[in-house]
Each structure stands twice: as structure tokens, then as C-alpha cells.
Amino acid sequence: MTTVLETRVLRKAFGGITATNDVSFTLPAGARHALIGPNGAGKTTFVNLLSGVLLPTSGSIFLNGQDVTEWSVRARSRAGLARTFQINQLFADLTSLQTIMIAINERENAANSWFRSFGARKDLVGEAVELIESLNLADVIHGRVGSLAYGKQRLLEIAIALAAKPSVLLLDEPAAGVPESERDQILNVVAALPASVSLVLIEHDMDLVFRFAKTISVLVNGALFVEGSAEEIAKDPRVRQVYLGEEVINHG
Amino acid sequence: MSAASATDLPAAATAGPASLRLLEAARWRWYEFLFWGIAAACGLSVLAPALGFTVPVIPTKLMLLSEILILGLLALSIDLTLGYAGLVTLGQGAFFGIGAYAAGLMAKYGAGVAPLSDPLLGLLGAGLAASVVGFATSFLVLRGSDLARLMVTLGVALIVEELVNKLKDITGGTDGLQGVMSSKVLGIWDFDLYGYTAFWYALGITFLCFWFCRRLVNSPFGYSLRAIKGNALRARAIGMPVNARLIQVYTLSAFIAGVAGGLLAQTTQFASPDMVAFHRSADSLLMVIFGGAGHLYGGLIGAAIFRIMQDFLSNITPQYWLFWVGIVLILLVLFVRNGVIGLLMAASQKYIAKVPPKSGALK
Numbered sequence: 001m002t003t004v005l006e007t008r009v010l011r012k013a014f015g016g017i018t019a020t021n022d023v024s025f026t027l028p029a030g031a032r033h034a035l036i037g038p039n040g041a042g043k044t045t046f047v048n049l050l051s052g053v054l055l056p057t058s059g060s061i062f063l064n065g066q067d068v069t070e071w072s073v074r075a076r077s078r079a080g081l082a083r084t085f086q087i088n089q090l091f092a093d094l095t096s097l098q099t100i101m102i103a104i105n106e107r108e109n110a111a112n113s114w115f116r117s118f119g120a121r122k123d124l125v126g127e128a129v130e131l132i133e134s135l136n137l138a139d140v141i142h143g144r145v146g147s148l149a150y151g152k153q154r155l156l157e158i159a160i161a162l163a164a165k166p167s168v169l170l171l172d173e174p175a176a177g178v179p180e181s182e183r184d185q186i187l188n189v190v191a192a193l194p195a196s197v198s199l200v201l202i203e204h205d206m207d208l209v210f211r212f213a214k215t216i217s218v219l220v221n222g223a224l225f226v227e228g229s230a231e232e233i234a235k236d237p238r239v240r241q242v243y244l245g246e247e248v249i250n251h252g
Numbered sequence: 253m254s255a256a257s258a259t260d261l262p263a264a265a266t267a268g269p270a271s272l273r274l275l276e277a278a279r280w281r282w283y284e285f286l287f288w289g290i291a292a293a294c295g296l297s298v299l300a301p302a303l304g305f306t307v308p309v310i311p312t313k314l315m316l317l318s319e320i321l322i323l324g325l326l327a328l329s330i331d332l333t334l335g336y337a338g339l340v341t342l343g344q345g346a347f348f349g350i351g352a353y354a355a356g357l358m359a360k361y362g363a364g365v366a367p368l369s370d371p372l373l374g375l376l377g378a379g380l381a382a383s384v385v386g387f388a389t390s391f392l393v394l395r396g397s398d399l400a401r402l403m404v405t406l407g408v409a410l411i412v413e414e415l416v417n418k419l420k421d422i423t424g425g426t427d428g429l430q431g432v433m434s435s436k437v438l439g440i441w442d443f444d445l446y447g448y449t450a451f452w453y454a455l456g457i458t459f460l461c462f463w464f465c466r467r468l469v470n471s472p473f474g475y476s477l478r479a480i481k482g483n484a485l486r487a488r489a490i491g492m493p494v495n496a497r498l499i500q501v502y503t504l505s506a507f508i509a510g511v512a513g514g515l516l517a518q519t520t521q522f523a524s525p526d527m528v529a530f531h532r533s534a535d536s537l538l539m540v541i542f543g544g545a546g547h548l549y550g551g552l553i554g555a556a557i558f559r560i561m562q563d564f565l566s567n568i569t570p571q572y573w574l575f576w577v578g579i580v581l582i583l584l585v586l587f588v589r590n591g592v593i594g595l596l597m598a599a600s601q602k603y604i605a606k607v608p609p610k611s612g613a614l615k
Binding site: 078083098102105107111113117122125126160 | 268270271273275277467470471472473474475476478479482485486488489490491493494
């Protein structure tokens with residue numbers, strides 16, 4: 001199977017703290033991979049390195065075979081890497097449809113037009129409507145994003161990322177903060193994503209991880225602790241000790 | 253189990269209404285026709301005496317009305333960057349002044365060479381001169397916080413102001429630029445003493461620039477600016493060239509400010525250091541805040557309020573009129589969200605809540 005995303009001895013230090021410690025990681029095409037680890041393990045730093053929000057101290061990142069270590073967020077996005085954010089990053093004053101149209105226009109290089117009317121290209125609007133419907137957002141298609149229910153906003157986070165038609169999608173805690181009643185909607189959407197998109201799920205919630213991921217990496221103190229299939233990780237006593245055990249103690 | 257709420261409709265069938273809904277945002281409304289109608293009526297009011305009416309205020313105030321239009325155009329250029337792209341600036345006066353001197357110099361030295369003193373060509377020169385400086389300084393506003401942007405744009409404005417004072421040979425220094433005589437507008441209308449031509453000329457150019465901006469903010473480009481204002485982090489993450497867009501809109505805004513400056517120089521037949529002074533930058537930002545940002549009309553409304561207030565108050569209390577401007581500013585910012593337009597929108601929403609719209613009306 002081909003590798004879509006790879007890091008080689010990736011390191012990020014903030015002063016004396018090593019947030020990402022020599023992580024070598026490969027993501028095969030079509031993967032359903034979860035990245036887990038206790039609080040402060042460096043999961044979000046790792047995602048920020050992958051998406052280009054942060055630049056690494058050393059090491060390199062490859063996307064679809066290209067060295068993208070020095071690339072900007074924008075360049076990586078255009079090369080097929082999309083992400084969602086742990087904390088919603090949305091356009092509060094626009095509607096869901098406008099938001100998705102902006103993302104699609106950008107992908108199609110249609111956003112440089114000064115004189116065409118926004119929404120005049122029916123083919124792109126049709127695609128936006130389809131995407132919105134497929135993510136259970138049809139009822140809020142014209143709703144102001146800032147006024148949507150939190151669960152709907154989380155879905156829109158995923159929708160914007162998908163509008164770029166990515167080959168790799170990084171989901172940073174997609175269900176974080178979503179009330180129990182709206183949780184299933186998000187899980188179902190994640191489960192129904194097409195196989196053409198390789199997924200990395202960064203998650204805290206073990207329920208979601210084991211329902212969705214085929215393979216799992218455990219990150220502890222910035223370093224890869226152990227990798228394996230979901231069954232192996234679930235049985236691994238070391239993981240139970242550093243992660244699951246801690247969870248039970250923390251939340252018990 | 254699939255999350256997709258599978259619809260059997262093909263994309264094109266559902267795209268129609270959704271597309272219309274997006275286009276609806278750019279439709280011309282009745283109150284917009286009313287706004288420009290009132291502006292045109294001000295110009296037509298000079299005909300009133302001939303028809304036997306007396307309109308006490310307007311005919312004698314044509315020069316004031318032209319100035320309101322010009323200041324409104326300057327404020328419009330700020331609204332484009334502030335209201336849509338979220339870039340604050342305290343230096344728009346620099347571009348206004350550069351435009352005024354560029355148009356002034358072209359008219360002054362072009363008197364012998366006919367095409368150079370053509371007013372429309374002068375405005376083009378004014379806009380281009382201002383946009384060159386705008387482009388060159390746009391890189392300074394890309395980084396940093398709003399506060400840093402305020403300081404950087406203020407710095408640019410102060411530099412331009414001092415240059416105008418120092419370069420006496422070109423600008424005439426503190427005496428200003430004398431002998432700015434533009435040729436006839438379109439070769440037909442001469443600038444007259446009463447300001448009839450000046451008014452219609454200013455109205456025409458302001459409307460043209462407004463119409464252009466209106467197209468722009470309702471284009472895919474315009475929506476990408478709103479996205480940047482809404483959340484630049486997300487805008488980058490969807491692959492948007494945020495910096496390039498900001499450079500483009502900042503340069504364009506400088507062009508429009510330059511055109512406004514050129515208009516003032518041509519219609520007053522004078523260019524002075526007052527046109528690049530710091531208070532131009534501050535006043536024009538105030539006008540946008542008075543009127544409300546992000547609707548294009550805010551700057552025009554704000555300019556009218558500001559200039560009429562100034563005219564009215566400085567008759568009563570010549571030295572202390574800024575005191576009242578200060579009071580109004582504080583009250584507006586404390587009690588109204590987004591200026592006069594914010595007031596009007598809140599009022600119309602209350603009205604709509606009371607009177608349900610006719611069936612068939614959207615929303």
C-alpha cells in the first residue's frame with residue numbers, strides 16, 4: 001500500500017520542552033488511524049507540525065511522496081492535506097453555505113474573480129449543497145454559523161475540510177465538547193467518510209477511537225510509545241498502564 | 253449505516269434555489285435607490301428656484317455636499333479594508349493626500365498640454381500614485397496585531413505629511429499648490445464658481461467607485477476577504493493566499509482614497525498640506541465608525557453626519573465643536589453596535605418581528 005503521509009525523526013522543542021520527540025510515523029493510503037495519548041502528550045503539537053501551523057526544529061515531513069517540511073499551511077492544503085481544529089475555527093458571521101462555497105471557490109481557483117457574483121457558478125453551489133446534506137447540515141444551510149448548535153459547528157468543521165477534497169484529513173478531537181445527544185451524528189459522519197480520504201483521528205475519547213480506528217499510535221511525552229492494530233493496543237498492558245490506567249484514575 | 257441523508261435529487265436541481273439565495277445578498281434594495289436618489293435630488297435642487305420653489309439650504313451648500321461625497325469616498329475606501337478584510341488603518345489620509353497632490357500637479361503643469369489636465373486622467377493619476385505607495389506599504393500591515401497596524405499606518409501617514417511639507421519645490425510647502433486648473437469634464441462641463449459641475453462630477457465618480465466596490469464585495473474575492481476577517485487561521489487552512497488577498501485589497505483601497513483626494517484637489521482647485529494631515533486619517537476612520545462598517549454605506553452616511561455636524565456646530569461654537577463630536581462618538585460606541593447602520597438594522601428587525609413578511613419573501 002502506498003504511503004500518503006510520513007514523518008522522519010520529527011522533533012519540535014519549545015525552549016527546554018520537547019513537545020514532539022523524534023517521531024517517525026507513516027500513514028498508508030485509505031488508513032483509519034488514531035493518535036492517542038494522555039493530556040500533554042503532544043498530540044496537538046504533532047498535528048500543527050503536520051499541517052504547517054508550526055515548523056519543526058528538525059526532521060522532515062512527506063506528503064504524497066513530496067518533502068513538505070518547509071511548506072506553508074496554504075501550500076500543504078493545496079497539496080491535499082486538510083484538518084479540523086480542536087477548537088472551532090469558523091466564520092461566525094457567514095452562513096454554512098457561504099462557508100463551504102468559500103472553501104470550494106478556493107480549491108477551484110475561482111476566488112480571484114472580482115466581478116463574477118458569489119454563488120453564480122451552479123456546479124460549485126450544487127457540490128456545496130451535496131456536501132452539506134451529506135453531513136446532516138441541510139437544516140442549517142442558510143443559518144448563521146456563529147448561531148449554530150455546537151454539534152452542528154463541529155460538523156461544519158469537518159465539512160470545510162472535506163470541501164478541499166483532501167487526500168489526507170487530520171481530525172483533531174472532532175467530538176470534543178459535543179453533548180452526548182449529538183455525539184452519534186459526528187461518529188456516523190466520521191465513519192461514513194469515503195475510503196479515498198486517509199484519516200488521522202486525534203482523540204481523547206476511547207469509545208470513539210475503538211469504534212473507528214483500525215490502527216493506533218500512542219504518543220507519550222512527545223514520543224511514539226507504541227503502534228499497532230486496535231486489538232493489540234487494547235490488550236497491551238503498557239498502554240493500559242500509561243494511558244488507560246491514568247484515564248481511570250483521572251476520571252474515576 | 254450511512255450518515256448521508258441520501259437525496260435522490262441531482263446536484264443541479266438543488267443548486268438552483270441555493271444559488272439564488274447566495275445571489276440574493278447582492279440584490280439592489282429599495283433603500284439603496286432611495287439613498288442615491290436623495291443624493292441626486294440634492295444636485296437637482298438647484299433647479300428649484302427656476303420652478304418657483306425655494307429650497308433654503310441646499311443650493312448654497314453645494315460645495316459642502318461635494319465635500320461630503322468626497323469624504324464619503326475616502327471613508328468608503330476604509331470600509332473596504334476595515335469592514336470586509338478586517339484591516340484597521342489610521343493612515344488613509346496619506347493616500348488621500350498623495351492623490352490630491354498627484355491630481356493637483358497634473359492639472360497645474362498640464363494646463364499647457366491639454367490631455368494632462370483632463371480631470372478624469374487626473375483622477376487616474378491620483379489613484380495610481382496612491383496605489384503605488386499603498387502597494388509598497390501593504391507589506392507592513394500583513395503582520396502583527398490591530399495595534400501594530402494602527403501604528404504602522406499612522407507612521408506612514410506622518411512620513412508622507414512631512415515629505416509634503418519638506419518638498420517645497422514640488423508641493424509648494426505650507427502654502428499649498430496654487431493654480432490647480434483642470435480642463436472641462438469630458439471636454440463639456442467647465443468647473444463653475446457655484447460648484448454645480450463639481451457636485452455632479454463628485455457624485456458621478458463616487459457612485460462609480462461605490463458600484464465597483466459593491467460588485468467586488470459580492471464577488472468570490474469579496475467573500476474570501478470576509479473569510480479572512482472572520483478567521484485568518486481557517487482561511488489559510490483551506491488554502492487561501494491570505495497575504496496576497498490583503499495586499500490586493502489594501503492597494504485597491506489606497507487607489508480609491510487617492511481618487512477621493514484627486515477629486516478634492518480638482519473641485520477646490522487647490523492642494524494643501526491639510527489634505528495629508530493626520531486629522532484626515534482620524535476623521536475618515538471616525539466617519540466609518542459613525543456610519544457603521546461592513547455595508548459600504550456606513551462611510552457615506554458617516555461622512556454626511558460628520559461634515560454636517562462640523563458645519564452646524566462650528567457656527568455655534570467654532571473652537572469647541574470637537575467636544576460634541578467626542579460626545580457623539582462615545583455614545584455611539586457605548587450604546588450602538590455598528591453605528592447608524594447598526595441602529596437602522598436593529599430598528600428594521602424590530603419592525604419585521606412585529607409585522608411578519610409577506611409569503612414568498614425570503615426568510
